[in-house]
Amino acid sequence: KNEVEQSPQNLTAQEGEFITINCSYSVGISALHWLQQHPGGGIVSLFMLSSGKKKHGRLIATINIQEKHSSLHITASHPRDSAVYICAVGAHRGSQGNLIFGKGTKLSVKP
Amino acid sequence: DGGITQSPKYLFRKEGQNVTLSCEQNLNHDAMYWYRQDPGQGLRLIYYSQIVNDFQKGDIAEGYSVSREKKESFPLTVTSAQKNPTAFYLCASSSGGQRGSYNEQFFGPGTRLTVL
Numbered sequence: 627k628n629e630v631e632q633s634p635q636n637l638t639a640q641e642g643e644f645i646t647i648n649c650s651y652s653v654g655i656s657a658l659h660w661l662q663q664h665p666g667g668g669i670v671s672l673f674m675l676s677s678g679k680k681k682h683g684r685l686i687a688t689i690n691i692q693e694k695h696s697s698l699h700i701t702a703s704h705p706r707d708s709a710v711y712i713c714a715v716g717a718h719r720g721s722q723g724n725l726i727f728g729k730g731t732k733l734s735v736k737p
Numbered sequence: 738d739g740g741i742t743q744s745p746k747y748l749f750r751k752e753g754q755n756v757t758l759s760c761e762q763n764l765n766h767d768a769m770y771w772y773r774q775d776p777g778q779g780l781r782l783i784y785y786s787q788i789v790n791d792f793q794k795g796d797i798a799e800g801y802s803v804s805r806e807k808k809e810s811f812p813l814t815v816t817s818a819q820k821n822p823t824a825f826y827l828c829a830s831s832s833g834g835q836r837g838s839y840n841e842q843f844f845g846p847g848t849r850l851t852v853l
Contacts (some may be wrong), residue, residue: 659841667825669844712779724770724795725842727779728789 629653632713632728639735647698647731649713652694660687660698661712672698677693678703703735741845743828750815750822750851758813758848760828762816767832768813770842773797774825783826786811813849823852 630651630692639645649658660672672685675696680687684703689696700707710732714725740822741762750756768787772780782795786805800819805811811830815822828845 628779652833661844667827667847667849668845669829670843674778675840714780724782724785725780727772727781729777729779 628728629726630713631716631727632711632731635729636732637704637734639733641704641735641737643703643735645703645707645733645735646660647711647713647733649696649698649728650694651696651715651726653715653717653726655691655694655715655717656688657716659714659716660696661714663705663710663712663730665709676679679720687712700733705737708734711717715734741828741830741843742814743826743845743848745848746846748848750850752852753817755814755816756850758826758828758850760811760813760845762809762811762828762830762843762845764830764832764843765808766830766843767808768830768840769801769805770829770831771811772799772827772829773796774827779798780827783813785834789796820849825849 633648642645657676659674662672663669675689684697684701710730712730713728744759751810770785771783773782783795786792789808792803792805795797804815825847827847829842831840831842
């Protein structure tokens with residue numbers, strides 16, 4: 627079983643829809659990251675959080691440490707949001723700032 | 738502009754040849770990382786360096802080598818010993834910090850390596 631599981635693997639939405647991507651992990655963590663990877667391959671860090679909730683524009687990330695679960699929400703989705711969204715955790719077992727990555731959720735937003 | 742550059746974007750090599758992927762950052766970050774991405778899999782750590790002249794193996798270091806002679810540069814060599822080198826390679830850096838702390842990692846644009 628992977629230490630970081632994301633769902634769904636693939637997601638297709640219509641423009642304007644509210645989107646939720648989930649991430650569950652099985653290790654103790656110091657922080658959780660949400661990353662965005664566009665078709666060209668480059669990765670952008672969206673959020674790093676260790677508790678509660680963070681918001682940036684139309685993106686909201688939440689984390690529940692007790693349940694070992696995080697969600698990424700996109701409000702009023704747009705075709706430019708189409709990308710692969712990756713959850714990554716900084717695990718306690720690693721003391722070097724390394725991350726464990728989920729396999730990603732491929733989002734496609736149709737106009 | 739500050740950031741991380743990787744070159745080349747696409748790289749082709751013949752089987753049995755070594756090849757070096759470049760990674761440069763001007764963010765003044767102490768820590769640098771190399772990841773490998775394969776279709777349907779999460780990124781996996783190849784090597785990382787917390788400080789100049791020091792580096793550590795990650796989860797899949799076999800068949801790879803690195804150097805960290807300068808703070809801003811962390812080149813990765815894919816050797817002929819790497820059995821399945823075709824993949825997308827990503828370099829990242831972070832400000833490092835105290836042992837056990839986690840700082841945001843900034844990623845380069847990646848290099849897609851194809852072995853012919």
